[in-house]
Amino acid sequence: MEKGKRQIVVPGETIVSGNEFLPGDGAYRDGVDVVAGCYGIVNVYEKHVRVVPVSGAYYPRRGNTIIGTIVDITFNGWLIDFGGAQNAFLPVAEVPRYVNKNEMAEFLNFGESVIVKVWDVKSRGVDVSMKMRGFGKIEGGMIVSIGANKVPRVIGREGSMVKMIKDATGCSVTVGQNGKVWISGNDTDKEVVAKKIIELIADNVMADGLTDRVEKYIKGMGLKVDEGVEIVNEETDK
């Protein structure tokens, strides 16, 4: 394998040979070979070999910001559906205010949406918390589902794309790593514009020069793109 080059592997394919290598996530050992256990990009760090999936369903990781809806209320917390394999659990203790355990629906009721942080990922489920700034119950605005694989493109390099949308529409845009985007602004029309821009990005994740296209689209809608902000698009659009 060439160094520095991103290699795509198919399940069952030998990634590297040698007993000194250690198979990590998405890889396993077969004799002296380290073999891909899923489809994705190879990541070799020192002697640690991993395969990072490039497509498919959303797999939560610790530290991810996710947007989901309340599907169940238990005696000590809430269950949140975020589009993953299992529901996430939000304990009462991880909520930034006092909640009366007899009236938990007062704080979060069925069908209400929340922004939470992934605290722990186990095979049996995900624990989440909303005890930090920026997390909490979603009130107002709209949620757009784009799919987890498109999230990096919507965020853009160092957040450039999100910043452009925010500056142009004046709405607050929160991107959950599970592929859901929350848009909130004072003006519904502006929210709709932001939604349209996000859908444009989601439909053209593979396009070259996406930043320019989005910029043009925003200008076409009669909005301004903040020229003062330097948008790094060379790297993102290759």
Add this chain to the structure above:
Amino acid sequence: MVVKKNLYTKRKSGRKMDEVRPITANVGIVPSADGSASFQTGKTKAIAVVRGPRTLHPQHMQNAQTGILRVSYGMMPFSVEDRIRPGPNRRSEEISKVTEWALSSVVDLSGFPNTVVDVFVQIPQADAGTRVAGINAAALALAHAGIPMREMVSAIGVGKIDKSLVVDLDKYEDSEFHDGEGSTDIPVVVTSRTKEIALLQLDGKISVDEFKECIEMAKKACDGILKVQMDALREVSGVRDQKSGGKKNG
């Protein structure tokens, strides 16, 4: 005893005895799915869609130790000359089950207990060999969905037409040729790394020696199919921008 002449020395399609039909494979054809693929050999076409892992309902079907794989195979009403009644039937139920077993030998869902991975296989156009085309498409779709798999699987139909051993039977060879010893077809699924057989069915009559030869032919054909599958997966969109070596976005 009179030794009868072999009535099938030349294939109707003009192919060589061990020649497969032209193959095309595409990955990521259904944007709303977690994984999807199409696989075409000659006139036989299969589309596979994967959804999940997701919570399995009803709850009593859940397995607390591992996720389960659930395959649904179906032929579209217009896929053959006579319209077939849509919905599950005896044949489609069987193929769903054997596909599920063949794929279960390579997928590892132990990391997702209480969940299900659904695989939907549809045949929009059939010219024999639909179950193997379906399995090839399903394997691609599962890989595309990022499901942990020990290896890939490739599938091919082999068989015997009168006295000739052939690879990749079409509709004529499979069900319209009745002269001499008739036709025998053997769908085979071969895993990509260990070259083990994940599915083996046999319809017809064949001697042990001929059977062994058929399996060798199938393994050889599967190597070619695996190459097409791997190329399709490498080509798929979404991977391209990382390939150029740029820093990952976000």
